[in-house]
Amino acid sequence: MPPSAPAPHRTSTRPGLTVALHLDGRRAVVVGAGHVGVRRALQLAEVGADVTLVSPEVWPRSSIDELLSQGITWFAREYEPADVEGATIVVAATGRSDVDAAVLRDAAAAGAMANHVADATAGDFSLVATTDLGHIQVSVSTAGRTPALTRWIRDRLAAELSDGYPALVELFAEVREELRAAGRPTRHRGWEDALSGGVLDQVRAGDVEGARVQLRRHLELA
Ligand SMILES: C[C@@]1(CC(=O)O)c2cc3[nH]c(cc4nc(cc5[nH]c(cc(n2)[C@H]1CCC(=O)O)[C@@](C)(CC(=O)O)[C@@H]5CCC(=O)O)C(CC(=O)O)=C4CCC(=O)O)c(CCC(=O)O)c3CC(=O)O
Ligand SMILES: NC(=O)C1=CN([C@@H]2O[C@H](COP(=O)(O)OP(=O)(O)OC[C@H]3O[C@@H](n4cnc5c(N)ncnc54)[C@H](O)[C@@H]3O)[C@@H](O)[C@H]2O)C=CC1
Structure with a gap:
């Protein structure tokens, strides 16, 4: 393969082990700030990670205030390999396959766990749909096959479980x-x-x- 076309990080079709990550104070780097990257940055900040977002643009623009108010640092520029240094968690969310592949490769070299938002078979972990009902946390996954159904199943279970x-x-x-x-x-x-x-x-x-x-x-x- 020519060097201009980075090899995919890995391909796994196994469902994977569902865990609850405790990320308080851990460095998390999200690359790409469209609506998916913004959502990941907020999800990571919500659980206490120290989040850096690298992206020339943030979309929607209206989310900038919320990102900053959650303590997220935004670098308004393109991704550079040094961005993932010291990270525990890295998210590739640019929608550009060459950039996302480079982010995953650099994350692996830096010893960080990576999520590829457009490909459940790449990277080290994928996101599941979750809901928090007091102390009951329900997580649903279809291993990336149908996120719309994942979300619907989660909502049905949450409605059933919220009663009692x-x-x-x-x-x-x-x-x-x-x-x-x-x-x-x-x-x-x-x-x-x-x-x-x-x-x-x-x-x-x-x-x-x-x-x-x-x-x-x-x-x-x-
Ligand atoms: C692999 C994964 C990413 C990862 O691991 O990071 C992934 C990948 C992709 N999602 C796509 C589309 C949609 N994703 C959602 C919603 C959610 N997606 C989430 C997770 C995941 N999505 C992981 C696998 C999870 C699983 O096992 O199912 C949820 C559960 C959690 C979260 O992201 O926070 C969150 C619910 C949040 C909540 O309600 O809480 C909706 C519905 C909506 O937004 O209403 C749609 C449109 C409908 C549809 O497509 O079904 C596309 C096509 C993009 C395109 O074509 O442009 C891809 C890429 C592809 O499939 O190629
Ligand atoms: N996981 C999920 O739930 C979903 C995943 N997706 C997938 O997620 C990906 C991203 O989707 P959106 O957020 O809608 O995309 P988007 O195109 O709106 O956002 C991409 C962001 O990446 C930034 N970017 C581009 N090149 C960059 C670089 N070199 N360095 C840093 N940042 C760079 C852009 O400025 C932009 O802010 C797509 O591949 C899409 O298929 C889409 C919908 C749902």
């Missing part, structure tokens, strides 16, 4: 602490028995105390 499950997480977590404080193992069939026995319906009906009584009984705490 956040309160159930709080209740179960509290009772789990009670088991621990009593020096008891937390592995117990009572969790499933309580769920089959209707604790979700009780919480949905507003009877959290009734659900607590039932759960504690199934776990032999009462």
Whole structure:
């Protein structure tokens, strides 16, 4: 292959391992600031990463204020290989295959994990659709095959789970602490028995105390 046509970084069609990355204070570099690059920069800033955006233009222009207010640094110029130095996470979002391939190659050389927003089979990770319902985080992926369906499935699951499950997480977590404080193992069939026995319906009906009584009984705490 001639040097002017950089080789693709890698090709993987495996679904990949879904994780929750803790990026507080980590350097993240997003290259390209169209609506996808802007979204990635904001997603990374939201989880506490130290985000630098490299792009001659930002689109839409109206997002500049939000980017700056989130502490994101914008370099209004074209990408240079040194931009990825010291990065933990790199995002290639220029829509220009030659530039995106160079960004991925440089990220690999710098030991950073890279995301290619236009190709789920390139780079080290892809984004999943997520929703945060209190302490329940739901992540959906179709491994890049149909983002529109990914988003729709996420919205349906979120609507279903928003009814009762956040309160159930709080209740179960509290009772789990009670088991621990009593020096008891937390592995117990009572969790499933309580769920089959209707604790979700009780919480949905507003009877959290009734659900607590039932759960504690199934776990032999009462
Ligand atoms: C590989 C990946 C990128 C990555 O890994 O970074 C990727 C790639 C591409 N997306 C495209 C299009 C669309 N993407 C969305 C939306 C989202 N896309 C997201 C993830 C991913 N998209 C990764 C795989 C995820 C998976 O497994 O499905 C979500 C879930 C998360 C996020 O990006 O934040 C976010 C929902 C955000 C939310 O609601 O929370 C919509 C719908 C909409 O915007 O309403 C459309 C139009 C409808 C359609 O195409 O289905 C195109 C074609 C572009 C073109 O042709 O111009 C490509 C490239 C290609 O396929 O070639
Ligand atoms: N992941 C997803 O959800 C989606 C991904 N896509 C894909 O994402 C890519 C980007 O889409 P958009 O944001 O709509 O593109 P866009 O064309 O609006 O934005 C690209 C940005 O990259 C910048 N850029 C161009 N050359 C550059 C260089 N050498 N150095 C630094 N920055 C440079 C441009 O100034 C522009 O701001 C496309 O390949 C598209 O197929 C599109 C829609 C959704």
